[in-house]
Every structure is written in C-alpha cells, then in structure tokens.
Amino acid sequence: MRSHAARRAAxxxxxGLILAFATNxxxxxxxxxxxxxxxxxxYGDDFAHYDHVNPDAPKGGTLNSVTPxxxxxxxxxxxxxxxxxxxxxxxxxxxxxxxxxxxxxPGVSHPLIAxxxxxxxxxSSATYRLDPRARxxxxxxxxxxxxxWSFGVLKEHSPNFNRYFSSVEKAEAVSEREILFTFDxxxxxxxxxxxxxxPVLPKHWWQGTDAKGKARDVTQPTLEPPLGSGAYKIESFRxxxxxxxxxxxxxxxxxxxxxxxxxxxxxxxxxxxxxxxxEWQAFTKGGLEDLRPESSSRRWSVEYNFPAFEAGDVIKxxxxxxxxxxxxxxxxxxxxxxxxxxxxxxxxxxxxDFESMNRNLFYGKNTRTDSYxxxxxxxxxxxxxxxxxxxxxxxxxxxPPEVFTEEFKLPVYDSPQAERQHLRQxxxxxxxxxxxxxxGKLVSEKTGEQFSIEFLGRSPTDEIITGSYVATLRKLGIDxxxxxxxxxxxxxxxxxxxxxxxxxxxxxxLSPGNEQREFWGSVAADQPGSRxxxxxxxxxxxALVEKVIYARDREELIAxxxxxxxxxxxxxxxxxxxxxxxxxxxxxxxxxxxxxxxxYLGADIDSWWIDPEKEAVLAKKYSSxx
Numbered sequence: 001m002r003s004h005a006a007r008r009a010a011x012x013x014x015x016g017l018i019l020a021f022a023t024n025x026x027x028x029x030x031x032x033x034x035x036x037x038x039x040x041x042x043y044g045d046d047f048a049h050y051d052h053v054n055p056d057a058p059k060g061g062t063l064n065s066v067t068p069x070x071x072x073x074x075x076x077x078x079x080x081x082x083x084x085x086x087x088x089x090x091x092x093x094x095x096x097x098x099x100x101x102x103x104x105x106p107g108v109s110h111p112l113i114a115x116x117x118x119x120x121x122x123x124s125s126a127t128y129r130l131d132p133r134a135r136x137x138x139x140x141x142x143x144x145x146x147x148x149w150s151f152g153v154l155k156e157h158s159p160n161f162n163r164y165f166s167s168v169e170k171a172e173a174v175s176e177r178e179i180l181f182t183f184d185x186x187x188x189x190x191x192x193x194x195x196x197x198x199p200v201l202p203k204h205w206w207q208g209t210d211a212k213g214k215a216r217d218v219t220q221p222t223l224e225p226p227l228g229s230g231a232y233k234i235e236s237f238r239x240x241x242x243x244x245x246x247x248x249x250x251x252x253x254x255x256x257x258x259x260x261x262x263x264x265x266x267x268x269x270x271x272x273x274x275x276x277x278x279e280w281q282a283f284t285k286g287g288l289e290d291l292r293p294e295s296s297s298r299r300w301s302v303e304y305n306f307p308a309f310e311a312g313d314v315i316k317x318x319x320x321x322x323x324x325x326x327x328x329x330x331x332x333x334x335x336x337x338x339x340x341x342x343x344x345x346x347x348x349x350x351x352x353d354f355e356s357m358n359r360n361l362f363y364g365k366n367t368r369t370d371s372y373x374x375x376x377x378x379x380x381x382x383x384x385x386x387x388x389x390x391x392x393x394x395x396x397x398x399x400p401p402e403v404f405t406e407e408f409k410l411p412v413y414d415s416p417q418a419e420r421q422h423l424r425q426x427x428x429x430x431x432x433x434x435x436x437x438x439x440g441k442l443v444s445e446k447t448g449e450q451f452s453i454e455f456l457g458r459s460p461t462d463e464i465i466t467g468s469y470v471a472t473l474r475k476l477g478i479d480x481x482x483x484x485x486x487x488x489x490x491x492x493x494x495x496x497x498x499x500x501x502x503x504x505x506x507x508x509x510l511s512p513g514n515e516q517r518e519f520w521g522s523v524a525a526d527q528p529g530s531r532x533x534x535x536x537x538x539x540x541x542x543a544l545v546e547k548v549i550y551a552r553d554r555e556e557l558i559a560x561x562x563x564x565x566x567x568x569x570x571x572x573x574x575x576x577x578x579x580x581x582x583x584x585x586x587x588x589x590x591x592x593x594x595x596x597x598x599x600y601l602g603a604d605i606d607s608w609w610i611d612p613e614k615e616a617v618l619a620k621k622y623s624s625x626x
Contacts, residue, residue: 029118029119029120029121030118031116031117031118031129032116032117032118033045033110033111033115033116034047034108034109034110034111035108035109035193037107037108037190037193037511038106038107038510038511038554041102041105041108042105043105043108043110043257047110047257048257048260049257049260049261050103050104050257050258050260050261050262050598050604050607051104051596052104052594052596052597052598052604052607053260053261053262053594053604053607054261054592054594054607054609055260055261056261057261057262057264057592057594057607057609058264058592058609058610059247059264059265059266059609060264060265060266060609060610060612061265061266061267061590061609061610061612061615062265062266062267062268062269062610063265063267063268063269063290063291063605063610064269064271064287064288064289064290065085065268065269065270065271065289065290065291066270066271066272066273066279066282066283066288066289067085067270067271067272067273068272068273068274068276068279068458068459068487069082069272069274069486069487069488069491070082070240070241070272070274070487070488071083071084071085071239071240071243071272072221072223072239072240073221073222073223074087074094074221074222074223074224074225074226074234075218075220075221075222075226076088076089076091076092077089077153077154077157077158077160077161077199077218078157078158078219078220078221079159079495079528079529080220080221081221082488082491084237084243084270085243085270085272086232086243086245086268086270089160089161090197090199091199091228091230092230093228093230093231093232093245093268094226094228094229094230094232094233094234095199095200095201095228095229095230096112096113096134096199096200096229096230096253097112097113097196097197097198097199097200098112098113098114098117098128098147098195098196098197098198098200099111099112099113099114099117099196099197100112100196100258101196101197102258102600103598103600103601103604103606104598104599104600104601104604105600106323106509106510106511106600107509107510107511109193109196110256110257110258111131111256111258112131112253112256112258113130113131113134113142113147113200113229114128114129114130114131114196115129115130115131116128116129117129117192117195117196119192122186122187123183123186123187123188123189123191123192124182124183124185124186125180125181125182125183125192126180126181126183126191126192126195127174127178127179127180127181128147128178128179128181128195128196129177129178130142130143130144130147130177130178130179132177133252133253134229134252134253135229135252136202136205136227136228136229137227137228137229137233137248138205138227140202140204142200142202142229143173143176144173144174144175144176144177144178144179145173145203146200146201146202146203146204147171147173147179147198147200148171148172148173148179149201149203150198150199150200150201150203151165151168151171151181151198152171153201153206153218153219154198154199154201155168157218157219159527159528159529159530160518160529160530161198163517163518163521163523163524163527163530164194164197164514164515164518165194165195165198166514166517166523167183167184167185167188167191167514168181168182168183168184168191168195169182169183169184170182181195187550188514188549188550190513190514190549191514194513194514200229201218201226202226202227202228202229205226205227206218206226210224211224223237223239225237229252230248230251231247231248231251231253231254231259231263232245232246232247232248232263232268233245233246233248234246235267240272241271241272242269242270242271242272243269243270244267244268244269244270245267245268245269245270246266246267247263247265247266247267251263261594261607262604262606262607263606264606264607264608264609264610265609265610271288271289273288274486274487276459276460276461277460280299280303283586284306284308284309284314285308285622286308286313286588286618286622287622290587290588290590290591291585291586291587291588291591291605292585292586292587293583293584293585294316294584294585294586295461295584296461296464297361297362297363297365297366298361298362298363298464300316300363300365300584301363301365302363304316304586308588308622312589313588313589313618313621313622314586314587314588314589315586315587315588315589316584316585316586317584317585317586317587318582318583318584319582319583319584319585319597319602319603320581320582320583320599320602321581321582321583321599321600321601321602322599322600323375323510323600323601323602324373324374324375324376324378324508324510325369325374325375325579325580325581326374326505326506326507326508326579327369327371327372327373327374327505327506327508327574327576328369328503328504328505328506328576328577328578328579329369329503329504329574329575329576329577330348330352330455330466330469330501330502330503330504330574330575330577331501331502331503331504331533331534331573331574332345332348332500332501332534332572332573332574332575333497333499333500333501333502333533333534333535334534334535334536334537334573335497335525335526335535336500338451338452338453338500339500341433341434342400342571342572343429343430343432343433344429344430344433344435345571345572345573345575346429346572347425347426347427347429347430347433348426348453348473348572348575349410349411349572349575349576350411350422350423350425350426350429351422351423351426351469351472351473351476352411352469352472352575352576352577353413353419353422353468353469353472354368354410354413354577354578355412355413355414356413356468357465357468357469358578360468361464361465361468362578365580366578366579366580367578367579367580367581368410368576368577368578369576369577369578369579370408370409370410370569370576371565371569372506372508372564372565372568372569373508373512373561373565374579375579375581376510377558378508378510378511378512378558378561378562378565379562379565380408380562380563380565380566380569381407382407383404383405383406383407384403384404384562384563384566386559387555387556387559388559388560388562388563388566389404390559391544391547391559391560391563392404392563392566392567394543395540395543395544395567398539398540399540399567399570400570400571402570403566403567403570408566408569408570410576411425423472423475423476426476427476430442430451430476434446435451437476437477440477441477441479442476442477442478443477450477450478450479451477451478451479452478452479452480452481452500453473453478453479453480453481453500453501454480454481454482454483454499454500454501455469455470455480455481455482455483455499455500455501455502455503456482456483456485456490456493456494456499456500456501456502457482457483457484457485457490457502457503458484458485458486458487458490459484462482462484462503463482463484465503465577466482466503467482469575470482494533495528495529496528497528497533497535501575502533503577504533504534504574506519506531511554511557512548512557512561513548513549514549516545516548516549516564517545517549518530518531518532519531519532520532520534520536520538520541520542520545520564520568521536521541521542521545522536522537522538522539522541522542525537534573534574536571536573538567538571540567541564541567541568541571544560544563544564544567545564547560547563547564548560548561548564582602583602583603585603588618589614589618590610590611590614590615590618591608591609591610591611591614592608592609592610592611593607593608594607594608
C-alpha cells in the first residue's frame, strides 16, 4: 500500500531517496524554499497545497491496515529490533524531517521543520534555517540543538544515515534557528539537498528518563512511545500484534502546504497477521483491512470474486505510475564462494524462463525488467556511445568485453527450441567456470561438490515466484531449494546476509546520487543492514557511482548512470525479474478520493478521507461478519 509510511519507505528505497540533480540550480548563498533539482517546480512562492488534494477534505474515521510479521521497537533508526508499522528510515508518522520530498514531482523538496536553506557556490556546506513555529508534541520548540544532536546520533548509530551522510563532516548551531552542515568535499551538488531528508529527534526527551526513572537510550530498541513532531502519535499498542496511531489535533504543521488536504484519518490502525492467506481472508470480510495493495497477478485476475466485491462494496483500481520501475530480482550473494565467478552468475541469469512464468503464473501482466533504472532516459540501451563510451573507456581493461561489443539482452523463452538453446548455453558457461555435469549433478571439477543454491523467502508468494525457477535449475543438476522462514527471522537473516539468494528490490529516483553508494558500494558490502545485498566490491562500480554523484550537469549524469547501469547488468549481480507500470489497489468503498492522483506516486493515500455515509452503509451490511 502506498500509505504515508509505505510511500516514505519506498522513497528510500528508495524510491530510494527521491532527491535529484540540478540542471538549473538556484543561485548559491541565497535562501531557498521550494526547490526543483530537475527544471523548475510547478509550485512557486505562492504554493498553497498540492494540485491533486481537496483542501477542504474532512477529517475523521479510521484507516485499518494489516501488516505481516511482528514488532518490538519504536526506534526505526538502529539495526536492533523490528520497528512498528508507521515508523521508518525517514521517521514515518511520528517525526517530521527538515524538508519534505514532494509527492507529485521528482527532485523537489518543500519546507517543513526548516523553512529555508542555502549553500555556497562550491557546495562545501549547507545552512538550514528552522521554522520558528516548529514544535514537539509536548509544546516545546524544535531547536537547532535538536538538529545537531539528531545528526550526530543518526550518523553514529544508524547504518543507513551513516552511509547516506558519509560526506557530511559535522553539524553545528550557528544561531538559535540556523544549523551549518560542513562537508568533507566540494562539488557534490546533491549534498545540500539530501540533508532535508533528515528526521529531527527531541534531544530533551531522549536524554530524559522514563516513568520508572530509567534513563532512555536512543541506541537501543524501546517500547516506550517516543515524543514526536509529526501529524500522528501513538495512541495505543499491543506489542507485536497491533498499533494505533491518532492524529495530532494541534499538529504544528497542519496548515503547511504539504499537509493541506492530507493526513485526514483520525486514526491509523495496523494489525499484525502472520499468514498471507489469513490476511487475504480478513480483507474479503472487512474490518481489519480497508485498503490493499495487490502484488499477485493471479489474485488480481481471478480471485476478486467474493461477495463484497460482487456487490460493489470492494473496488479494485489501477493507478498509472510515472516514476520509473525498480529493479527487482533474485540477488546473488557474492559473499558465497559459488557466486564469485561472473560466468556462474550469467548462467543463472540465462536459466530464468520469464515467458513461461508470465504466461502460466502472472496472466501475462508482467514486463521483464532489463535495467537498474527501468523506465526512462536513465536506462542504458544499445551499445555505449558518446560521453557514456568515453566514461567506460577509462575502465576498459577492468570490464567484461561484452560491455563494448554486445547490447545487453535477457534470454527469451518463446519456444521449446529456445529453451534447449538457452539451457545449453548455461551449461557451457558453468563448464567454463569449472562446473560440469556428472551423474546428473552439476559438480565442481576440483572438489566434486554439487553446486547448490538456497533461496530465502517469507511467504507463499516466494513459493510461486521461485518454484518454476528452482525446477529449471534442478534440470541443470543444481541442488536448488527454497526455505521459507517467519518474517522476523527473514529480516534478521537478510540484515546479516545469511542467504544464498533473496528477492531484492532497488527503487531509484529520476536522478540518482549518494544513495548509490549504499546500493552498490564496496564500503557498504559488509556493513549489516545495508542495501548492498549482493555484497558488490568492485572498484569500477565504486568509481562509476562517484561519477554519478559528482556529475556536472544533467547530460553528464545521464551518461554516468548509463555506464553504471551497463556495468551492473554485465556483471550479473541480480537475476532480473519483472515489473508493472501500474499500482494495483483494492479498497472497501468507504473513501472519498480526489478526482486526480499524482502520477509520480501513483496514489497519495494521505489525500484520501473517510466518507461517513459510505462507512455507515458498509458497517450495517457487514458488521455481523466481524
């Protein structure tokens, strides 16, 4: 669901981190508010609210949601513990950030806790100025001291922020409302802007004591509801089972342009359910889940036939998206010795029969993903040329020769003959890497050990998307298997890279930057909890990431991104899966929805509201089922 929390998480992911690069940055050393890093924002100084919202949307009601797994912490910034629904890397529902990323334009940030920022011409620092109205939920002002303390805590104890702000040397309060961030480099044009992503934490609360007089510790998990500054606060919870958020009536930023017509639900309730089938049954009956993002092609195609749907009380709707599609695929863990050889990874990529899976499992609704920057001008294609070729030439001796001579294409399984051809090619590549078939098993020529790969999953969906691939790998003599574990164990194993292969998803912005270090950088490879799931430690990839970050203009950024995309593809770190350029949502007919939704996001759930009359009708019809 592209809820507030899920949308912000997706932005990391990034969307991962939807901050972009300038072709016409505003003049340095001037105070800036709404700023676009690609062209100009459609909103000027008279920005009152987003175009798609209803500024008079009524407040009230409860948005009921279901989430898998469990939770044991209200601290989302550390590796230990599983944060409750509604909390994430950016602070989620509880903590505001310095600025807020736009929900309807790429590369745009609007004021929130900070009312403006500035930076020098060489991008060696950035200064943020706080809005004097900014308040914590206890009425205390948000201060420059809070910002400086938050920066220090997050950079020291949050793996994600440690990497994201690795080039920010220090933060210091230069006045009661201004904070100077000093960088350890110049020329990184994204740095002044991504600081706006930082959530600000209340120093006085975290350094205080709880009801029992025990000192709080921001470096540890906690189930004491923290003090926040955002549109919602924790009303009640049952550890691991349920959390209810209530809208803050006197929220300091309720009339900010980014919030007008949004945050309309009085309560947001999350119930934890361990089993996906139980979750589906709960949705069909109503009461526990009002809004469901659908990822299953089969379910979307043939299983929406339950009574409430047939009666028109549940609606399913496609929302087109315009932000590009994430790379989703089977990530091969290079920390495992069997995946060190590029030819092995290429063979595993060739062995995936997408066409049969799409036809038999996905009802033809998926499209193969063939770029880490799918859907737009950032995706590489054809052979490298122009500036991209010049960049790649710097590393020719360190790159696979195919980078320069062959267009990257994934195999197409459109006939039995094609299947035989592709599998023969896979066997040949394995043989070149020292793996041969003996007695029906693919074994090492040196040790006689059978090649094995265990896929890690956490739900029946993993069985569906992995089963066909496992069957094909077994045809090649590979000891292939799938292990399903509970969500908590899954999270812990992924954080610690305890897997052979796992399905990963890498969301990109329309103008990538510093987050690429976390996705592919060598420094992140062995840091627990990083997004470098594959464990990539490639000096060429590192160099290309830096070229993306330090690109001088949009043209240079596109060329550097094409080069990075091409090198990632030809190294076969991920077996690409598929995508859909639409967001599937199913929801109970209890909402008021603005006529238009932002194409960039697909759907802005925060702009929806509860229609009391519709809700009353549903309650009367279905109350006996709950």
